[in-house]
Amino acid sequence: MKIATTRFGEIEVDDNKIIAMPDGMLGFADKRFVMLNPEKHAPFCWLQSVETPALSFVVIDARRAFSDYQVALTAEESERLALDRQGEIIVLLVVTLSQDPTKITANLQGPVVLNPARLIAKQVVLEGGKFSARQPLFASQQEPAPAANGG
């Protein structure tokens, strides 16, 4: 299908690549996204809404940004993601860009968890002061982020 996007113009996406987010991204109603990962923007990817051309998030695979960071899902969340017991997940961190690269942050408090086998994703909110919603992305080179153990 063809998807209109504000930032990248019209793009062609396989119908079977569409990611369902039944609970949306917090604060946004959109329920269907596609993940785009153009080589030249690696390691960043975009989560682009299929429904709203202007809505897209820059995300980064948590393993690449903060290797110690882990999310433990609740039974309810696993069910929502249609996750099998041994099912693999991909944890994406929403990136807040800035004109000044040293001010770019990643949201460790609200990761997006993707079930790649079923293409269902959910933004999970983690309780606790140890996760920052604004963790500097590049400071992580020196200082590993604390491991996240879920709720």
Add this chain to the structure above:
Amino acid sequence: MLVLTRKMGEVVTIGDSIRIKVVEMKGNQVRLGIEAPGDMRIYREEIYLKVQRENQLAADWALGDLENAVNFMGGVTKE
């Protein structure tokens, strides 16, 4: 919204499995004890709102900023 009055030590139950107890009252603060099934996530509303607000900030970005970030990162990491 359902509004209930509870005294110190009293409990509100939600469904069969969630109990919320007034544990302490001090000035304008109330401490609540919450019992809920296993791994259910319970959090202060501010945290939820913080993530929501951060999403809004994150959604407002320019392609140029992303290109800057990629270039900057290229200089920092060697992959």
